[in-house]
Amino acid sequence: MTDLAKPFWIPLFPLQTVLFPEGLIALKIFEVRYLDMMKACFKNQEFFGIVGIEEGAEIDDPAKPNILLSEFGTLAKIIEFDPIQPALYMTRSVGHARFSLLQSRREKNGLWMGEVQCVAADPDLAIPDELSDAALLLSEIITSVQKQGLSENQLPFQEPYRLDDCAWVSNRLAEILPLSVAQKNHLLMQTNPRLRLDLIQELLEDGVDLNSTLH
Template sequence: MSTATIPLFPLQSVLFPGGYLPLRIFEPRYLDMIARQHKAAQPFGVVSLIEGGELRRRDEASGDGAGFVRERFQDIGTLAHIDWLESQGPGLLQIRCHGGQRFRLLRSECLPHGLWMGEIELLPDDVAVAVPADLAPAAVLLQTLLHNLEQGAAAVDLPFQPPYQWQDSGWLSNRWSEMLPLADAERQRLMQLDNPLLRLELVADQLDRLGLPPQGR
């Protein structure tokens, strides 16, 4: 598999392939990186935080206060491709991204100004698997949810964006994984699964627990 070195953006969330990620960028360590990646039409890597926060903070518990709170993150992440960027004044960028290919982090390094760089290997895309008949109502349910969200909402504010692939198990399971009220660790586990049909079956189990079982089950 191919490897590359890319800038990383640790977040307290999980980005799925095909997912929608709007961000406001104001930290100095990310402003130049995002502008550079956008100009070069190159993605950055999103990894889910295990320890630390999205904002870089000084560690007040350290003796001289010169250190920073430790940041630790998952070693499986997703490429984020920038679709739109707008400067909203000095030190503030607004961007919209979509999730691309998943990757495994081989090693990472924090640069002096706080930006993380990672050597990654790309992971295979989901194999295309049609949604089986017994899970098809999960697609209908998500379509209904999207229709309800569209009422009075701007398109850019919707949680997922076209192209819609209602009959693809991987795409459908990814969108439900983003929407369901799950802990980040559970979301990460679903994102890491290589089997899209298994991911969709686990999503259907979650829908059952919420009292929203696909009718064909």
């Protein structure tokens, strides 16, 4: 079993998005390098790392210039692994601990590997009155999504819904805000969940269009 208190190496999945702890991410897997990696992670119930691409785009040729990976990411564990075709799988994974990316390398098959150090989990902090609007907004979003009659595995959030907790509310809103990878990563790296929620409420007050992310 991996000792999360010490640095360790894991396979990385670079994406144009950011996963937050307890968040859900759906991935369509068809490239051989990721099929092999995800099959092994699912079989052995091992973590892989979701890390944002801040510059460039991932390409199949390892000889091309490297992309710029974010300095922070999140451990992910696969909870659904469904074959659609022989070489096509639909997966859903849940976020666990945040990590800092100490170093990375690209293997000959194009798979990224990273040495990571886990970051301390967010403390439990009740939402102060001045940030209650953000929690109310998230509650309304959850209610709206539930009314759409989606099945449990189609919902964007996983229960329990902790609408009184700064970390849970800030993480769920950060996931759905239409922000750049760099901006999302800035929120991810905040060690104080109250500050993260404060930054999100400022973004909402500045006119970030949350509705555009829900359709």
